[in-house]
Amino acid sequence: MKAVFAGTFDPFTVGHADIVERALAVFGGVTVAVAEQTGKNTASVADRVDIVKRSVSTMRNVSVVSFDGLLSDFVKSCGDCVLVRGVRNNRDLDYERELASVYKRLCGSDTVFFVSSPSVADVSSTVVRELAALGAPLDGFVADEAKAIAAEIYGRRSSEKEQSCKNI
Numbered sequence: 001m002k003a004v005f006a007g008t009f010d011p012f013t014v015g016h017a018d019i020v021e022r023a024l025a026v027f028g029g030v031t032v033a034v035a036e037q038t039g040k041n042t043a044s045v046a047d048r049v050d051i052v053k054r055s056v057s058t059m060r061n062v063s064v065v066s067f068d069g070l071l072s073d074f075v076k077s078c079g080d081c082v083l084v085r086g087v088r089n090n091r092d093l094d095y096e097r098e099l100a101s102v103y104k105r106l107c108g109s110d111t112v113f114f115v116s117s118p119s120v121a122d123v124s125s126t127v128v129r130e131l132a133a134l135g136a137p138l139d140g141f142v143a144d145e146a147k148a149i150a151a152e153i154y155g156r157r158s159s160e161k162e163q164s165c166k167n168i
Contacts, residue, residue: 002081003027003112006071008038011150012052013128015120017143019086020056022114029061030084036068042129047153055143072106083111088121129154 003023009016009032016032023030032052036045043051045066056062067074075081083103087093093113100111128141132154138147 001027002078003030003084004033004075004078004081004109005030005084006033006035006067006074008035008040008125009048009052010038010040010042010125011048011128011142011154012055012146013120013123013125013141014143015086015088015116015123016052017055017059018117018120019084019114020059020062022117023084023112024059024061026112027082027084030063031078031081032056032062032064033071033074034064034066035071036066043153047149051142051146051150051153054146054149057145070106072103075103075107075109081109083109084114085111086114086116088116088124 003026005016005020005023007016012032020030020032034045034049034052049064049066052064056064071083075083083100085096085100087096096111096113100113103109103111123141128138128150131138131141132151135151135155138151142150
């Protein structure tokens, strides 16, 4: 059975990579699907896909694609598959459980949850964006292969905002 791990991945973190590795052990192959439009993205879909590709470059049987529109429509186009989701805490579990019910109704796919490994349970895309914006090192938060590009993309966004504030 195919496994689809979908999200905005704004940006893709070591926590996301951990979920992909663990899903690979169960399913043998994973498609990482990066949502094009979510209304909250900081980086372009091309930048986010690039970071994901760099982050999973050493993993076998992982494909990275972007999709536009509803995840349920994308999942239907994949054929028989299961959705993979990561949960770090009870808040995530409550939210993801509700989403799993919606996806089951919309596209008929089941969702498999992977609980975050303790070593990455505190890592989130929000934390990575904030660290990058402040110029802090991203070691341990983003894959080594993606650190420089993530720092450039998310650090640049912060610099652009600061510059626009100076122009006011």
